[in-house]
Amino acid sequence: MNLNAIKYCLRQGVVSLFRNFWLAVVTAGMIAVSLAILGGFLLVALNVGQILYNIAGNVEISVFLRDDADQELIRTRLDGLDGVREHTFIPREQGLTDFGYALGDSALFAGLAGENNPLPDMFRVRVGESDMVEALAEKMRAFPGVEFVDYGEELVARLLGVTRWLNAFFLAISFLLAASAVFLIVTIIRLSVMARQEEIGVMKYLGASNFFIRAPFFLEGMAMGWAGALSAAVALGAAYHRLAFSLQREALLFFLQPVTDPEKLWPVFAGLLALGTVMGGLGSLVSVRRFVRA
Numbered sequence: 001m002n003l004n005a006i007k008y009c010l011r012q013g014v015v016s017l018f019r020n021f022w023l024a025v026v027t028a029g030m031i032a033v034s035l036a037i038l039g040g041f042l043l044v045a046l047n048v049g050q051i052l053y054n055i056a057g058n059v060e061i062s063v064f065l066r067d068d069a070d071q072e073l074i075r076t077r078l079d080g081l082d083g084v085r086e087h088t089f090i091p092r093e094q095g096l097t098d099f100g101y102a103l104g105d106s107a108l109f110a111g112l113a114g115e116n117n118p119l120p121d122m123f124r125v126r127v128g129e130s131d132m133v134e135a136l137a138e139k140m141r142a143f144p145g146v147e148f149v150d151y152g153e154e155l156v157a158r159l160l161g162v163t164r165w166l167n168a169f170f171l172a173i174s175f176l177l178a179a180s181a182v183f184l185i186v187t188i189i190r191l192s193v194m195a196r197q198e199e200i201g202v203m204k205y206l207g208a209s210n211f212f213i214r215a216p217f218f219l220e221g222m223a224m225g226w227a228g229a230l231s232a233a234v235a236l237g238a239a240y241h242r243l244a245f246s247l248q249r250e251a252l253l254f255f256l257q258p259v260t261d262p263e264k265l266w267p268v269f270a271g272l273l274a275l276g277t278v279m280g281g282l283g284s285l286v287s288v289r290r291f292v293r294a
């Protein structure tokens with residue numbers, strides 16, 4: 001394919017877009033709606049995953065020590081465990097104060113201070129991944145001087161179960177929405193091409209090759225797909241930014257802080273642009289194929 005052919009196809013694509021401007025606008029608008037629905041769901045899935053990750057990152061393992069336990073030895077062993085993010089030693093006096101504070105009065109158990117304190121010394125351990133909690137807890141139970149290890153087994157098990165279920169759910173729904181968006185884009189562009197089948201017939205009658213018939217439609221489809229995807233990305237980005245700003249100002253919703261890291265957000269919007277552009281071009285090729293063969 002020479003340079004003149006490329007220039008001709010580009011020129012014909014631009015002319016066709018302006019000639020059928022309102023049809024192209026409607027097509028791009030429908031593409032934007034379908035991709036905005038898909039992108040909105042992907043953003044919801046991204047934020048739900050972030051919330052679950054934050055919850056999992058706050059799971060703690062409480063390691064209770066016997067009176068004769070060697071604190072430095074246990075600290076050294078905790079440092080040597082892969083998956084341990086941080087650990088804090090809590091002496092029994094502080095534990096008693098924290099317990100009273102959790103119940104609303106830090107001096108509630110003041111009479112149990114000193115030798116009357118029933119609480120043992122302990123380490124609070126945070127791990128990097130929630131699915132490592134059980135294995136790490138078993139290793140900590142084997143440490144010399146450890147009397148008891150607790151990490152809320154039922155809570156962690158439920159959290160892992162919910163995480164797996166939501167991941168499978170979001171993956172399935174994302175696939176269905178993506179397939180629906182692709183089908184809708186192809187259908188919309190096919191209707192656009194069908195409305196111009198007379199134009200294709202005239203081009204064939206004048207002796208135009210299949211390539212010269214398909215190429216302008218392909219470029220036109222890419223342009224409509226890109227315009228629709230860009231509109232969806234801009235509208236979705238603006239709405240998400242406004243919502244994220246509102247949630248960040250609400251102190252009571254600290255656990256619902258939305259994802260604002262550009263490195264996590266840009267794949268969603270870049271994926272929408274790529275999907276819209278590629279499906280626009282491929283949709284045009286698939287749609288015009290039947291008329292070229294006719």
